[in-house]
Amino acid sequence: MTDKKLLMGNEAIALGAIEAGVQVVTGYPGTPSTEALETIIRYADRCGIYTEWSSNEKVALETAVGAAYSGAKAFVTMKQVGLNVASDPLMSLSYIGIKGALVLLVADDPGPHSSQTEQDTRAFGHFANIPVLDPASPQEAYELTKLAFELSHEFEIPVILRTTTRVSHSCGDVEVAAAEPAPVEASCEGFVRDRRWTIFPRLTAERHPWLERVQVQLSERFSGLSCNSVSGSGKIGIIASGVSALYANEAFRGFEGLFTIFRVGTVYPFPEKAALTFLKGIDSLIVVEELDPYLEEQVLQLLGKAHLPVDVYGKKNGFFPVSGEYNVDIVIDGINKVLAGLGGALRLSHASPAVSREKLPPLPIRAPTLCAGCMHRTVFYAFKQAAKQLKKDFQADTIFSGDIGCYTLGNAYPLNMVDTCLCMGAGVSIAGGLFRTNPEAKHVAFIGDSTFFHSGIPALINAVYNGADITLAVLDNRTTAMTGHQPHPGIGITALGSVSKAIDIADIARSCGVGFVKAIDTDSLGSCLEAAKEAMKFEGPAVIVFKGKCVGITKSDKRYNIESEDCTGCGFCVKQLGCPALFLPAGEDKPFIQGSCSGCGLCAQICPSGAIRIRG
Amino acid sequence: MKYDILIAGVGGQGVVLASRILALAAMKAGLHVSTAETIGMSQREGSVSSHIRIGNEVSGSLIPVGQADLLLGFEPAETVRNLLFLRKSGKVLVNTHAVPPASKPPGSPDYDPAALLSFLNAHCPGILCFDFTELAEEAGTYRAANVAMLGAAAGTGVLPFSEETLQAVLDAEIPEKYRAVNRAAFEIAMKQISGIS
Numbered sequence: 001m002t003d004k005k006l007l008m009g010n011e012a013i014a015l016g017a018i019e020a021g022v023q024v025v026t027g028y029p030g031t032p033s034t035e036a037l038e039t040i041i042r043y044a045d046r047c048g049i050y051t052e053w054s055s056n057e058k059v060a061l062e063t064a065v066g067a068a069y070s071g072a073k074a075f076v077t078m079k080q081v082g083l084n085v086a087s088d089p090l091m092s093l094s095y096i097g098i099k100g101a102l103v104l105l106v107a108d109d110p111g112p113h114s115s116q117t118e119q120d121t122r123a124f125g126h127f128a129n130i131p132v133l134d135p136a137s138p139q140e141a142y143e144l145t146k147l148a149f150e151l152s153h154e155f156e157i158p159v160i161l162r163t164t165t166r167v168s169h170s171c172g173d174v175e176v177a178a179a180e181p182a183p184v185e186a187s188c189e190g191f192v193r194d195r196r197w198t199i200f201p202r203l204t205a206e207r208h209p210w211l212e213r214v215q216v217q218l219s220e221r222f223s224g225l226s227c228n229s230v231s232g233s234g235k236i237g238i239i240a241s242g243v244s245a246l247y248a249n250e251a252f253r254g255f256e257g258l259f260t261i262f263r264v265g266t267v268y269p270f271p272e273k274a275a276l277t278f279l280k281g282i283d284s285l286i287v288v289e290e291l292d293p294y295l296e297e298q299v300l301q302l303l304g305k306a307h308l309p310v311d312v313y314g315k316k317n318g319f320f321p322v323s324g325e326y327n328v329d330i331v332i333d334g335i336n337k338v339l340a341g342l343g344g345a346l347r348l349s350h351a352s353p354a355v356s357r358e359k360l361p362p363l364p365i366r367a368p369t370l371c372a373g374c375m376h377r378t379v380f381y382a383f384k385q386a387a388k389q390l391k392k393d394f395q396a397d398t399i400f401s402g403d404i405g406c407y408t409l410g411n412a413y414p415l416n417m418v419d420t421c422l423c424m425g426a427g428v429s430i431a432g433g434l435f436r437t438n439p440e441a442k443h444v445a446f447i448g449d450s451t452f453f454h455s456g457i458p459a460l461i462n463a464v465y466n467g468a469d470i471t472l473a474v475l476d477n478r479t480t481a482m483t484g485h486q487p488h489p490g491i492g493i494t495a496l497g498s499v500s501k502a503i504d505i506a507d508i509a510r511s512c513g514v515g516f517v518k519a520i521d522t523d524s525l526g527s528c529l530e531a532a533k534e535a536m537k538f539e540g541p542a543v544i545v546f547k548g549k550c551v552g553i554t555k556s557d558k559r560y561n562i563e564s565e566d567c568t569g570c571g572f573c574v575k576q577l578g579c580p581a582l583f584l585p586a587g588e589d590k591p592f593i594q595g596s597c598s599g600c601g602l603c604a605q606i607c608p609s610g611a612i613r614i615r616g
Numbered sequence: 617m618k619y620d621i622l623i624a625g626v627g628g629q630g631v632v633l634a635s636r637i638l639a640l641a642a643m644k645a646g647l648h649v650s651t652a653e654t655i656g657m658s659q660r661e662g663s664v665s666s667h668i669r670i671g672n673e674v675s676g677s678l679i680p681v682g683q684a685d686l687l688l689g690f691e692p693a694e695t696v697r698n699l700l701f702l703r704k705s706g707k708v709l710v711n712t713h714a715v716p717p718a719s720k721p722p723g724s725p726d727y728d729p730a731a732l733l734s735f736l737n738a739h740c741p742g743i744l745c746f747d748f749t750e751l752a753e754e755a756g757t758y759r760a761a762n763v764a765m766l767g768a769a770a771g772t773g774v775l776p777f778s779e780e781t782l783q784a785v786l787d788a789e790i791p792e793k794y795r796a797v798n799r800a801a802f803e804i805a806m807k808q809i810s811g812i813s
Contacts, residue, residue, distance in 0.1 A: 363697055365721055
C-alpha cells in the first residue's frame with residue numbers, strides 16, 4: 001500500500017534504494033549528500049543492508065565495486081568533490097562494467113553553499129561514459145533512484161544519480177510504495193572468477209567498443225522514458241533539467257501557450273531522438289540550467305547534426321548567468337532577455353516585494369563561526385601566539401595551511417589562521433611545497449581527525465620521506481563534525497553502531513616515521529602553546545594531536561561569567577577570540593557571556609585582569 | 617491555492633524544526649508542500665532561512681522575491697535580511713530578541729536592533745513584534761522560542777490549516793521530554809497574539 005511521507009530529497013533517495021533491493025551501501029559524508037546514507041543506516045538492521053562510512057570516497061566506491069562484482073546491488077554516496085577522489089576507480093570501472101547493480105549518488109552544490117567547487121556532475125558523466133539521471137524534486141529523486149538501479153543491472157554499468165542542494169535538501173510530500181520499507185530480499189550469487197574483472201590494456205581495448213555501444217543503446221532507451229517529457233505547444237522551446245525545470249515552469253506560469261518545455265531527467269547519454277522531435281516543433285530554444293552549459297552543448301551539437309534552423313539562447317551567448325545557483329527570478333530575467341531579443345512586447349513579470357531592495361538598511365555581516373567553546377579555537381589561538389613569539393625571537397614568519405572541515409572557519413576574523421585551503425588532505429602537502437619555496441619560514445598545517453584518515457596520511461608519509469620541515473596539528477574532536485557528526489576510523493564505532501578497533505592518530509604518525517609526536521588535550525591553553533612552540537622548533541616533520549570534544553555533541557554544565565567589578569572593559573577577550581558566547585553590546589564598554597557558553601574557559605585563560613571566572 | 621512561508625533566523629534557533637512542523641501540518645491538511653532549508657557550514661552561527669511552499673502547484677522549493685505570504689522572523693536583522701521575499705500586504709511576525717553576530721569583521725555595519733525594528737514597523741503594516749524568547753523562557757526554556765512563534769502564527773489566523781492540526785503535529789514531533797514546555801510556549805504565544813492582532 002502506498003503512503004505519503006514528508007521526506008527530504010536525500011531520504012527519498014535512501015528509500016528508493018532500499019526498495020530497489022540495495023544490499024551494500026558505502027559513502028563518505030559531504031554536504032549536501034550525507035542524509036542519504038544516514039537514512040539507510042536507520043533501516044539497515046531491519047532491512048538487512050550492510051552500510052558503512054568508508055575512510056574516503058575512493059575506498060567507498062571500490063568497496064561497492066567488490067560487492068557489485070559479486071552480483072549484489074550496491075550504492076555509494078558522496079558530494080561532487082568526493083567524485084573527484086573516487087574518479088580513479090570510476091574511470092576504469094566504466095570499461096569493466098559490473099554485475100548486480102551499482103548506483104552512485106553525487107550531490108552537486110550550485111552557489112556553492114558548502115563546497116569548494118561549482119563542478120557539474122552531468123558533464124563528468126559525459127566525460128566518464130557513465131549514465132546520469134537528474135531529478136528535480138524529492139518525489140522524482142525517489143523514482144529515479146529506482147530507475148538507476150534497474151538501468152545499472154540491465155546494462156551492467158554504474159549509474160550516477162546526480163542531485164543539487166535544492167533537491168537533496170528540499171523536503172516534500174513523497175508518495176512511497178510502503179509506509180515502512182520491507183527487508184531486502186535480493187541475494188547475490190557471490191564472486192565468480194572471470195578475466196573480465198582484471199583490467200589490462202588488452203581488456204580495455206576489447207571493452208571500449210562495448211562501452212561506446214552502451215552509450216548509444218542508453219540514449220535510445222532514454223528517448224522513450226517518461227522522465228524525459230515534453231509539455232506545451234508554443235513555438236518558443238525551453239529545455240531544462242533538475243530543479244531548473246521547476247523554476248522555468250513557475251517563471252512562465254500564465255503564459256503556457258507561448259512555450260513548449262522539454263524536461264530532461266536522463267541527462268547523459270542525451271536522449272537525442274526525443275530531443276529531435278521536440279526541436280522540430282519549435283522556432284527558438286531557451287536553455288535553463290545551473291552550472292555548466294551542458295544541455296546547451298548537447299542541443300547545439302544535435303541541431304548542427306540535423307541541420308535544424310533553431311536559435312539557441314543560453315549561457316554561451318550571455319542570456320543566462322554562467323555560474324551560481326538559479327531561482328525563479330533569475331530565470332525570469334533570462335527569459336525576458338530572450339523575449340526582448342525576439343522582438344515581441346511580452347515580458348514575464350516579477351512579483352513586487354512589500355519593501356523594495358533600495359530601501360533596505362545595511363545589515364551586520366553574520367559570517368559562519370566556530371561554535372562557542374570549540375576546541376579548534378584554543379589550538380588556533382595557541383599557534384597564533386607561538387608564531388608571534390617565533391617572529392619576535394627569530395624574525396621567522398609562519399604560514400598556516402588549512403584543510404576541509406569546521407576548522408576551515410579558523411580563517412574568519414579575528415583568528416585569521418588559515419592562509420591556504422584547497423581540498424581534503426591538501427594542507428599537509430601544500431605546507432611541504434611551501435617549505436621548498438619558503439625555507440626561511442615555519443610551516444604549520446591544520447587537519448581534522450576525519451580528514452586525516454580520508455587523505456592526510458599519504459601526505460604525511462611524503463613529508464617524512466622527502467624531509468619536509470612541517471608541523472602538522474591534528475584537530476581531533478573525535479567526530480566528523482561539519483557534516484553532522486558521523487563516526488570515523490579513530491572513534492572505534494562503525495556506522496551501524498558496532499564496536500571496532502579505534503585507530504590512534506599519534507600511533508600512525510609514529511609508524512610513519514615522524515620524529516616528534518605528541519598527543520595533548522586542549523583544556524589548557526598554556527600546554528597547547530608550549531607544545532606548539534616545541535613542535536615548530538623541531539627540525540623535520542612534527543605532529544601534535546590535539547584532543548578535545550566537539551561541543552555539538554557533548555554537553556557541559558560548566559559556564560563562565562565576567563565579574564563586572566574586576567572587568568576593566570579592555571575588550572581583549574572579544575577582540576582576540578571571536579567566540580559567539582562573548583558579547584559586547586553596542587555603546588557599552590564591558591562584555592558579558594551569553595547562554596551559549598559551553599565552559600571551555602579559553603577566555604578566562606587570556607583575560608589580562610582575571611575577571612572571567614567559573615560560574616556558581 | 618498557494619501559501620508561501622519564509623522563516624529567517626540564525627543557526628541554532630530551531631528554524632529547521634519549525635519548518636518541518638509547518639510542512640507536516642500542511643500535509644495533514646491535505647496540501648502539497650515543498651521546503652528548502654539551510655544545512656551545512658552556515659549553521660555555525662550564520663544566517664539561516666527556510667522556505668515553505670504550500671499549495672497545489674508543484675514548484676521549486678525557493679520562494680521568488682515578493683511572494684512570501686508570511687515572514688516569521690526569529691531575529692530582527694535576519695527578518696530584514698529576508699524582507700525582499702515578502703509580498704505586498706504579506707504578514708510579518710518578528711521576535712524582537714536580537715542575536716548579535718559573534719564578531720564584527722572590519723567593514724561590517726553596527727548591529728542596532730532598535731533601529732531595525734523601527735524600520736520594520738514603518739514599512740510593514742500589521743507587523744507583530746514580540747519578545748518570543750522571553751515568552752518561551754517564561755514558559756520554561758528560551759529554546760522554545762521557535763515553537764512560540766508557530767503559536768503566534770496560529771494566533772493570527774493566517775495559516776492555511778487549523779491551530780488543532782498544527783498542535784497535533786507538534787505533539788507528534790516533539791519528544792515527550794520537551795512536549796509540555798513547548799506546548800506551553802505555543803499556547804501562551806497564541807493567546808498573546810490573538811489578543812492583539
